[in-house]
Amino acid sequence: MQDDDGLVKVRVMDEFDDLESELAADEEEIRVDSSDVRTEASEIAIRAIRQGAEIGGELPVVRKIAIMLIMAGSLLGLLFGVLLISADPSDLLSNPTGIAEGEAVVAGLLVNEITEDGDGGEYLEGIEVKLLDEQENLITRTFTDQNGRFIFDEQTRQTRIVEVRTDGNITEQRILIPGEVTQITITMRAGSGTNKVDLRMDSTLQDSVDVGTAVAVFTVLTAAIGFGAAMEALRGHSYRRTQWLSGIALFSRGGVFIGPGLILTGMALNRIARRQFEDWTEREE
Numbered sequence: 001m002q003d004d005d006g007l008v009k010v011r012v013m014d015e016f017d018d019l020e021s022e023l024a025a026d027e028e029e030i031r032v033d034s035s036d037v038r039t040e041a042s043e044i045a046i047r048a049i050r051q052g053a054e055i056g057g058e059l060p061v062v063r064k065i066a067i068m069l070i071m072a073g074s075l076l077g078l079l080f081g082v083l084l085i086s087a088d089p090s091d092l093l094s095n096p097t098g099i100a101e102g103e104a105v106v107a108g109l110l111v112n113e114i115t116e117d118g119d120g121g122e123y124l125e126g127i128e129v130k131l132l133d134e135q136e137n138l139i140t141r142t143f144t145d146q147n148g149r150f151i152f153d154e155q156t157r158q159t160r161i162v163e164v165r166t167d168g169n170i171t172e173q174r175i176l177i178p179g180e181v182t183q184i185t186i187t188m189r190a191g192s193g194t195n196k197v198d199l200r201m202d203s204t205l206q207d208s209v210d211v212g213t214a215v216a217v218f219t220v221l222t223a224a225i226g227f228g229a230a231m232e233a234l235r236g237h238s239y240r241r242t243q244w245l246s247g248i249a250l251f252s253r254g255g256v257f258i259g260p261g262l263i264l265t266g267m268a269l270n271r272i273a274r275r276q277f278e279d280w281t282e283r284e285e
Contacts, residue, residue, distance in 0.1 A: 063276055066269035067233045070246055073262035074226025077219055077252020080259070084216030104179030106131065106152040106162060110144045113189040123148025124188060132161040152178075159200070164188065170195050177201075223252040226263060233270060239277035243267055 110127055114120040129150045131139045139160070144150045155178040162174040162184065170191040174184050176199040184199065226249025232242040246267045250260045274280045 062269050063233065063236075063273040066266040066273065067230050069262045069266035069269070070226060070233065070249065071230045073254055073259040073266065074223045074230065074249050074252060076254025076259035076262070077223035077226060077249065078254070080254045081216050081219030081223060081252065084212060084219065104155050104157055106155055106160060106176070106178050106184075107182070108150055108162065108174075108184040108186060110148045110150065110164060110186050110188065113187050127164060127166060127188075130163045130165075131155070132163055134159040134161070136161060136163075162186070173197070174199055219252050222249055223254065225249050226252055233266075236277050237279065239270065239274045239280045242270055242277070246270070 108129075110124045110129070112120045112122055112124055123144075123146070125144055125146045125148060127144045127148075128141055129144060130141045131152050133139055140152060142150050142152060157177055157179055159175065159177055162176065164172045164186055166188055168190055169188045171194040172186050172188065173194060173196045174186065175196065176184070180201050181199050189195075225245050229242055229245030229249055232238060232245060246263055249263050252259055252263075254260075
């Protein structure tokens with residue numbers, strides 16, 4: 001029914017209202033079925049929920065996934081660095097080539113000196129060759145074969161001295177570590193005295209261990225920065241800072257390519273969700 005202000009009354013009719021009451025109603029009254037109202041309201045509510053999920057739910061999920069990926073990549077880097085730091089370098093330094101004790105041999109060839117007139121250079125057969133320890137104590141001995149060759153089997157990887165003494169010739173000594181040199185050639189020369197030649201290789205293993213330790217510490221530090229990037233993404237204050245910290249975390253190299261791949265994926269997802277960061281929002285405003 002229309003009132004003094006020109007408004008129109010709307011009456012909601014339930015499906016259970018009887019026909020008599022409907023006919024008795026004011027002719028100017030607009031009648032609406034309540035079932036239609038409920039159906040329309042339900043549809044509006046469903047659309048609102050769906051739109052809300054799309055607008056408010058998609059980007060937070062993306063950002064959460066980005067945080068988890070950055071943390072996972074940084075965790076791999078941290079584990080990789082801890083393993084490097086916890087490795088015992090003394091094992092490497094005590095056995096630099098990884099050859100087990102008792103598996104190395106000392107082999108060589110014995111010849112005489114070639115003189116100015118072209119004589120000499122023959123293989124020396126039946127010459128005694130001694131193997132001494134570092135204090136020149138006798139360990140074992142052998143004799144050259146018809147081809148001037150000699151061999152000492154299954155020697156431990158410690159400093160050894162190969163010594164050859166013959167009448168009228170200079171005593172020859174070769175200082176070596178079994179396994180570092182496959183074969184030595186000793187030339188016997190006329191004269192007196194002792195000729196010592198150190199064949200031990202200059203080791204750079206200590207430098208390698210130092211570099212490895214520095215790399216391990218750097219790996220742990222960059223992984224820690226990666227955790228900082230994840231926390232920055234969680235707070236959502238600065239998009240630029242988050243990406244910069246994530247970029248540094250790439251150097252943690254967890255699992256070689258796996259960790260950096262996870263962090264890169266997280267950075268890409270942060271790029272998608274960049275409008276959720278305060279500094280990016282202020283920039284657009």
